[in-house]
Amino acid sequence: xxxxxxxxxxxxxxVRLRSAALFVPLPREALAALLGEACAAVAEPFRVxxxxxxxxxxxxxxxxxVVGVMAAVGPHESCLVELIGPGQVVGEAGxxxxxxxxxxxxxxxxxxxxxxxxxxxxxxxxxxxxxxxHMLGFxxxxxxxxxxxxxxxxxxxxxxxxxxxLLGLTxxxxxxxxxxxxxxxRIIAGMLGMTxxxxxxxxxxxxxxxxxxxxxxxxLVEDPxxxxxxxxxxxx
Amino acid sequence: xxxxxxxxxxxxxxVRLRSAALFVPLPREALAALLGEACAAVAEPFRVxxxxxxxxxxxxxxxxxVVGVMAAVGPHESCLVELIGPGQVVGEAGxxxxxxxxxxxxxxxxxxxxxxxxxxxxxxxxxxxxxxxHMLGFxxxxxxxxxxxxxxxxxxxxxxxxxxxLLGLTxxxxxxxxxxxxxxxRIIAGMLGMTxxxxxxxxxxxxxxxxxxxxxxxxLVEDPxxxxxxxxxxxx
DNA sequence: CGCTACCTTGATGAAGCTCAATAACAGTGG
DNA sequence: CCACTGTTATTGAGCTTCATCAAGGTAGCG
Numbered sequence: 001x002x003x004x005x006x007x008x009x010x011x012x013x014x015v016r017l018r019s020a021a022l023f024v025p026l027p028r029e030a031l032a033a034l035l036g037e038a039c040a041a042v043a044e045p046f047r048v049x050x051x052x053x054x055x056x057x058x059x060x061x062x063x064x065x066v067v068g069v070m071a072a073v074g075p076h077e078s079c080l081v082e083l084i085g086p087g088q089v090v091g092e093a094g095x096x097x098x099x100x101x102x103x104x105x106x107x108x109x110x111x112x113x114x115x116x117x118x119x120x121x122x123x124x125x126x127x128x129x130x131x132x133x134h135m136l137g138f139x140x141x142x143x144x145x146x147x148x149x150x151x152x153x154x155x156x157x158x159x160x161x162x163x164x165x166l167l168g169l170t171x172x173x174x175x176x177x178x179x180x181x182x183x184x185x186r187i188i189a190g191m192l193g194m195t196x197x198x199x200x201x202x203x204x205x206x207x208x209x210x211x212x213x214x215x216x217x218x219x220l221v222e223d224p225x226x227x228x229x230x231x232x233x234x235x236x
Numbered sequence: 237x238x239x240x241x242x243x244x245x246x247x248x249x250x251v252r253l254r255s256a257a258l259f260v261p262l263p264r265e266a267l268a269a270l271l272g273e274a275c276a277a278v279a280e281p282f283r284v285x286x287x288x289x290x291x292x293x294x295x296x297x298x299x300x301x302v303v304g305v306m307a308a309v310g311p312h313e314s315c316l317v318e319l320i321g322p323g324q325v326v327g328e329a330g331x332x333x334x335x336x337x338x339x340x341x342x343x344x345x346x347x348x349x350x351x352x353x354x355x356x357x358x359x360x361x362x363x364x365x366x367x368x369x370h371m372l373g374f375x376x377x378x379x380x381x382x383x384x385x386x387x388x389x390x391x392x393x394x395x396x397x398x399x400x401x402l403l404g405l406t407x408x409x410x411x412x413x414x415x416x417x418x419x420x421x422r423i424i425a426g427m428l429g430m431t432x433x434x435x436x437x438x439x440x441x442x443x444x445x446x447x448x449x450x451x452x453x454x455x456l457v458e459d460p461x462x463x464x465x466x467x468x469x470x471x472x
Numbered sequence: 473c474g475c476t477a478c479c480t481t482g483a484t485g486a487a488g489c490t491c492a493a494t495a496a497c498a499g500t501g502g
Numbered sequence: 503c504c505a506c507t508g509t510t511a512t513t514g515a516g517c518t519t520c521a522t523c524a525a526g527g528t529a530g531c532g
Contacts, residue, residue, distance in 0.1 A: 097373035137333035
């Protein structure tokens with residue numbers, strides 16, 4: 001892990017970590033023991049958390065803020081593949097096979113993180129069957145998300161991908177709602193595999209479907225169902 | 237699992253399964269016990285092995301042939317995301333979280349498969365720490381591959397993706413060599429996120445770099461290093 | 473108020489898709 | 503062995519989509 005300023009975990013941190021999806025099956029004492037070996041860190045925007053191929057010595061849990069997962073394809077180019085929010089985890093793929101992070105991670109917004117030593121996590125996995133299964137399930141669901149993303153990149157147009165992204169933020173609530181973007185639009189664009197210009201034009205095109213930019217960070221979705229129909233290709 | 241014609245596993249099957257990456261850490265007797273609950277199946281080309289959202293009751297290990305992983309993005313469209321060859325595994329992501337396959341699988345060529353009941357595998361995972369770690373590592377490396385694929389789709393041109401695909405088939409051997417494609421070019425094209433026409437044109441473009449189509453299934457790569465330089469974007 | 477990012481908008485060009493025609497096969501049956 | 507046929511790969515022409523380049527516009531902030 002790069003030289004992040006570290007501090008002890010606070011009680012408030014522990015509370016928020018308890019509700020992280022990954023730790024749900026862990027009994028209270030076991031989580032406490034695990035967190036006993038962990039520490040907190042604060043990263044300013046754009047701060048690199050770890051580089052690709054660096055030894056994977058910690059699991060990073062996002063307590064607050066947004067962290068980006070960056071994959072490199074050549075020596076000079078890399079791109080944003082995932083956005084990781086509070087309660088989610090980054091770096092897990094490096095812990096179990098090569099021992100090196102397969103991707104880089106970077107804070108997108110300012111972020112507060114929990115750093116869990118790899119050794120402690122592995123030990124915890126060996127002693128708690130529940131966490132083990134959960135971890136397998138967790139990795140599986142990550143696979144699911146990535147596969148879906150690949151399919152979307154191949155099959156959907158830019159406006160459809162934008163629509164799909166927005167629907168992912170309208171948490172299963174139906175009806176008119178406003179979405180707050182967690183980060184700048186240029187970042188979102190990279191995440192969706194397009195330029196900021198294309199994102200802008202795509203949003204403009206979605207206005208006919210009741211999607212309106214409201215200021216810089218908010219987007220109003222009038223009718224998620226209509227948007228969903230467009231994304232599914234009913235319209236075209 | 238759909239109604240595939242099943243048969244008992246032969247000794248030859250068992251030998252080939254022993255060398256499957258996933259089962260490496262398993263002691264001989266444990267593997268024998270696991271395979272005792274499994275059976276073999278034969279699928280003709282294009283045969284669907286399982287559909288998306290179907291209950292994930294088996295892990296499928298490819299003994300021979302090629303199997304494709306298909307992801308659906310809408311009710312009408314789906315695309316090929318991965319090609320799975322002998323010794324590799326498909327369906328693993330469904331076993332650990334929702335209990336349903338997150339993708340569909342389809343034989344691409346004729347294929348011989350081992351079907352391992354999910355319950356037997358889970359039991360084996362609980363009793364063998366080695367396999368457990370290995371499974372975590374296995375899922376992690378799958379994540380790695382998919383992340384890489386996403387980055388390639390976003391950042392590389394069609395000819396670069398084709399080059400990258402070919403390099404993946406030139407197993408770390410240096411120097412002039414001929415690659416045999418495991419399946420039809422239209423399938424490869426779908427896998428690479430392009431149309432068969434674009435694949436054809438890309439190959440034509442790569443001819444200047446010493447890549448020659450030889451007949452329908454074979455491709456001659458004269459100089460992998462030159463190709464690698466192109467893929468990495470040194471040329472453009 | 474003026475600065476600096478960031479977002480939007482417009483014009484242009486290139487990459488890749490679609491449609492259509494041709495060419496190379498593979499398998500079939502004579 | 504060869505013509506026939508359905509399938510797959512290639513090639514070409516036109517067009518859509520998206521990236522690029524360049525120019526305003528807008529919001530936040532000293």
